Amino acid sequence: MRNYNNNILFSATDLNEFIECPHKSFLNFKNNKTPLQKKADDAHSLLLQKKGHEYEAQYIQSLKESGYNIVEIPSQNTLEKRVEMTLDVMKSGADYIFQAALLEEPWHGFADLLERVNKPSLLGPYSYEAVDIKLKRTPEPSHIIQLCVYSDLLKQYQGETPFSFSLILGNGEKKTFQFSDFAQYYITIKRQFEAYASLPTENSLPSPCSFCSRCKWQKLCDEQWKKDDHLSQVANIQQSQIIKLENNNIQTLESLALLNSAASIPKLSEQTLNRLKSQARLQYNKRKTGKNELELLPPSEGRGFARLPKPDTADLFFDMEGDPLYVPDGLEYLFGFYYFDNGNHIFKPFWAHNKIEEKKTFQLVIDFIIAHLKIHPNAHIYHYNHYEETAIKRLASSLGTRENEVDNILRGRKLVDLFKVVHDAIRTSEPGYSIKNLENFYMEKREGSVATAMESIVVYDHWKETKNYKLLKQISDYNEDDCRSTYLLQQWLLKLRPADTKWFELANEENSEEKKQGQTDAERKKELYEIALLKEDTEDDHPFKELVAQLLEFHRREEKPEWWSLFDRQEKEVDELTDDLECIADLTPSLEKAPFKEKKSTVYSYCFPPQEHKLKTEANWSLTNDVKRLGTIHSLDNEERIIGLKTTHNSLPKFFSITLFPSHNNKPLKEALYRFADSIIAGTNRYPAIITFLKREKPQIKNQLPNAPIIDNNKSIIKASINAVENLKNSYLFIQGPPGAGKTYTSSQIIVSLINSGKRVGISSNSHKAINNLLTSIEKDAKEKRLLFRGQKKSNKGDSEFKGEIIKNIFSNKDLDPTSDLIAGTAWLFAREELD
Numbered sequence: 001m002r003n004y005n006n007n008i009l010f011s012a013t014d015l016n017e018f019i020e021c022p023h024k025s026f027l028n029f030k031n032n033k034t035p036l037q038k039k040a041d042d043a044h045s046l047l048l049q050k051k052g053h054e055y056e057a058q059y060i061q062s063l064k065e066s067g068y069n070i071v072e073i074p075s076q077n078t079l080e081k082r083v084e085m086t087l088d089v090m091k092s093g094a095d096y097i098f099q100a101a102l103l104e105e106p107w108h109g110f111a112d113l114l115e116r117v118n119k120p121s122l123l124g125p126y127s128y129e130a131v132d133i134k135l136k137r138t139p140e141p142s143h144i145i146q147l148c149v150y151s152d153l154l155k156q157y158q159g160e161t162p163f164s165f166s167l168i169l170g171n172g173e174k175k176t177f178q179f180s181d182f183a184q185y186y187i188t189i190k191r192q193f194e195a196y197a198s199l200p201t202e203n204s205l206p207s208p209c210s211f212c213s214r215c216k217w218q219k220l221c222d223e224q225w226k227k228d229d230h231l232s233q234v235a236n237i238q239q240s241q242i243i244k245l246e247n248n249n250i251q252t253l254e255s256l257a258l259l260n261s262a263a264s265i266p267k268l269s270e271q272t273l274n275r276l277k278s279q280a281r282l283q284y285n286k287r288k289t290g291k292n293e294l295e296l297l298p299p300s301e302g303r304g305f306a307r308l309p310k311p312d313t314a315d316l317f318f319d320m321e322g323d324p325l326y327v328p329d330g331l332e333y334l335f336g337f338y339y340f341d342n343g344n345h346i347f348k349p350f351w352a353h354n355k356i357e358e359k360k361t362f363q364l365v366i367d368f369i370i371a372h373l374k375i376h377p378n379a380h381i382y383h384y385n386h387y388e389e390t391a392i393k394r395l396a397s398s399l400g401t402r403e404n405e406v407d408n409i410l411r412g413r414k415l416v417d418l419f420k421v422v423h424d425a426i427r428t429s430e431p432g433y434s435i436k437n438l439e440n441f442y443m444e445k446r447e448g449s450v451a452t453a454m455e456s457i458v459v460y461d462h463w464k465e466t467k468n469y470k471l472l473k474q475i476s477d478y479n480e481d482d483c484r485s486t487y488l489l490q491q492w493l494l495k496l497r498p499a500d501t502k503w504f505e506l507a508n509e510e511n512s513e514e515k516k517q518g519q520t521d522a523e524r525k526k527e528l529y530e531i532a533l534l535k536e537d538t539e540d541d542h543p544f545k546e547l548v549a550q551l552l553e554f555h556r557r558e559e560k561p562e563w564w565s566l567f568d569r570q571e572k573e574v575d576e577l578t579d580d581l582e583c584i585a586d587l588t589p590s591l592e593k594a595p596f597k598e599k600k601s602t603v604y605s606y607c608f609p610p611q612e613h614k615l616k617t618e619a620n621w622s623l624t625n626d627v628k629r630l631g632t633i634h635s636l637d638n639e640e641r642i643i644g645l646k647t648t649h650n651s652l653p654k655f656f657s658i659t660l661f662p663s664h665n666n667k668p669l670k671e672a673l674y675r676f677a678d679s680i681i682a683g684t685n686r687y688p689a690i691i692t693f694l695k696r697e698k699p700q701i702k703n704q705l706p707n708a709p710i711i712d713n714n715k716s717i718i719k720a721s722i723n724a725v726e727n728l729k730n731s732y733l734f735i736q737g738p739p740g741a742g743k744t745y746t747s748s749q750i751i752v753s754l755i756n757s758g759k760r761v762g763i764s765s766n767s768h769k770a771i772n773n774l775l776t777s778i779e780k781d782a783k784e785k786r787l788l789f790r791g792q793k794k795s796n797k798g799d800s801e802f803k804g805e806i807i808k809n810i811f812s813n814k815d816l817d818p819t820s821d822l823i824a825g826t827a828w829l830f831a832r833e834e835l836d
């Protein structure tokens with residue numbers, strides 16, 4: 001927001017801030033009249049800005065080196081001059097315009113880049129689209145809004161809004177979006193903002209949100225919350241809980257602390273309310289007495305202290321440091337372990353200063369853990385909060401290494417997150433539950449020069465520039481302090497733990513020796529195939545053969561996150577499960593529907609509160625606090641909110657939550673992949689179309705001249721597509737386009753034409769919905785052309801059935817007639833060998 005010719009000019013930032021927090025807009029307008037005190041940029045924010053500029057410069061340099069003509073609009077000029085220069089460069093038709101200034105009062109903006117595209121406009125046979133360069137690795141809503149503002153501003157210069165805009169992400173990826181996909185939301189929110197700007201509110205109160213920690217007005221809001229004794233001061237309270245309390249006239253920490261024990265709050269479970277009340281009370285008492293207080297929570301099965309395994313003298317205490325600003329996609333640069341050997345404490349750091357080292361170091365870390373656990377099978381790895389576990393999972397999958405070992409560590413529940421123990425076992429008078437808050441109870445004050453994770457990122461960056469090893473030592477000391485603190489926390493919790501609490505023990509069939517053996521066998525089989533595939537590879541076909549080797553265990557890799565989520569759910573509270581789409585939370589027995597028998601099982605009916613979920617009938621289910629399949633969902637009425645659970649168990653708990661239980665029968669898919677690999681090893685040409693596709697070769701079409709377009713723009717796209725498909729030489733044709741481009745229509749026309757000329761057609765997709773959509777279009781076209789044919793669709797009973805007139809559903813593979821003119825089904829159908 002800036003003053004301009006006696007008016008206010010708005011920018012994309014103003015609009016984004018209005019979306020994020022209306023109070024921020026209130027303060028922005030206030031500040032525009034009388035400057036307010038902003039939070040000063042800390043070292044981390046300055047580093048972020050510096051990295052952003054460096055990345056921008058690096059990207060611009062790469063464009064220059066590729067031979068593009070880039071014109072920069074100098075920023076020292078006035079806004080008018082910059083706008084005028086931008087327009088001149090647009091008229092000259094440069095490939096890129098860097099720091100382009102755009103203005104249409106009351107909006108203005110400085111786009112990182114304008115990119116020339118071959119779409120005619122008022123400027124000539126070309127136009128420009130906005131491009132923004134971001135350090136982030138994934139697009140955020142604010143990036144999209146920013147680009148919508150630039151696209152909107154471009155309209156006046158070239159006659160119409162650009163078709164799309166792009167983001168260059170921190171990992172080098174370019175993501176392009178269509179303006180029309182966001183236009184409606186953008187226009188609505190822009191209008192709302194303009195309406196607000198024409199008459200800003202006189203008063204507003206801050207409400208904490210996820211944007212506060214990086215907000216320039218945080219200091220002001222913090223002061224306000226302290227003054228108001230706002231509920232956000234209560235440790236671990238969520239915004240949704242604050243709203244529910246405020247709606248019931250509980251506005252302050254004090255009023256929550258002193259709340260009547262019999263009070264209840266609609267839509268807030270009794271358990272959550274009690275937790276918040278006693279948290280508020282402990283903090284309130286500390287205010288009065290100045291003393292730290294602690295209370296133990298009532299034991300809860302499988303939670304709190306029950307998560308602690310029996311301690312072992314060889315337990316490891318683990319902490320990681322990462323640099324999210326490392327280009328292209330972050331770097332985990334330090335893995336630290338603290339442990340005891342013959343009574344002597346050891347700190348073992350593993351460093352990685354670039355991406356190649358990160359992979360090697362990660363392998364060393366996992367090998368160290370596996371070797372340590374082999375010698376000390378009862379040891380565990382302790383850490384605080386989820387960063388370490390999440391990073392390990394991410395590294396194993398993104399680096400494609402030590403996946404099996406990481407899976408065994410996770411399934412063996414060898415990682416122990418002490419935050420989860422603390423969360424359900426104790427309550428303290430501290431205003432937060434970071435490990436630094438807890439250290440007030442069990443550790444002397446830290447003395448290291450690096451005090452926070454943010455500071456460690458800044459110091460690490462400083463080291464990269466100076467190579468001053470004293471800086472690495474400071475980070476290493478900080479990491480050692482964190483590891484040691486984790487050890488002392490475990491010791492403190494062991495002292496607090498009630499003596500009659502059972503130690504956590506792994507009782508899970510999923511980690512059985514049989515299962516582990518199965519995984520090891522699968523891994524070994526894959527390794528043998530990999531050796532055979534790559535034995536006689538050439539430089540040309542190496543990427544293809546490596547890809548085939550990677551595909552072989554694709555399904556096993558895909559299944560892992562589902563299992564990990566199942567374990568994660570065991571930690572969640574009812575409120576969190578209610579927000580989890582894979583669960584139905586807070587079930588209570590139905591008073592109207594009595595249990596009934598169905599064959600050897602019983603169907604129990606339960607009611608559930610309003611919530612969104614993805615559960616469907618016939619899906620497998622388990623309790624959220626267990627990882628055993630208990631049965632299938634017999635019936636589900638989302639209107640009445642009643643679920644029928646079929647199980648062979650004689651009884652079910654009274655109150656519980658359920659989750660989908662993974663039901664993978666990927667055997668046919670896995671076998672098909674191995675069949676394909678066999679054919680490659682044997683050198684047969686059994687699957688030529690797949691080979692061409694995986695090698696990324698061009699489709700092979702009879703009479704097609706090299707480098708000539710497959711579809712001639714001067715001919716009908718339908719006719720040209722039919723012609724191309726009919727002339728394919730054991731190859732493939734890829735049809736691509738945005739929603740509404742006519743892919744389904746074109747495909748159905750091609751399919752009907754193929755059937756008409758006596759060809760048999762197979763149709764497959766990841767979802768039944770997509771298949772059924774195409775089948776509907778095929779039937780419509782066939783009827784119009786009076787074509788009779790025989791078609792079968794392999795469906796499951798229920799939602800996936802096709803409701804057509806010509807194509808018949810079959811529910812069993814044995815009913816399949818391979819001589820049908822059309823066969824449709826998911827990959828499970830086409831993976832069968834008889835359909836090869």
Ligand code: SF4
Binds near residue numbers: 208213
């Ligand atoms: S600190 Fe939070 S509540 Fe205050 S203005 Fe910023 S985002 Fe809004």
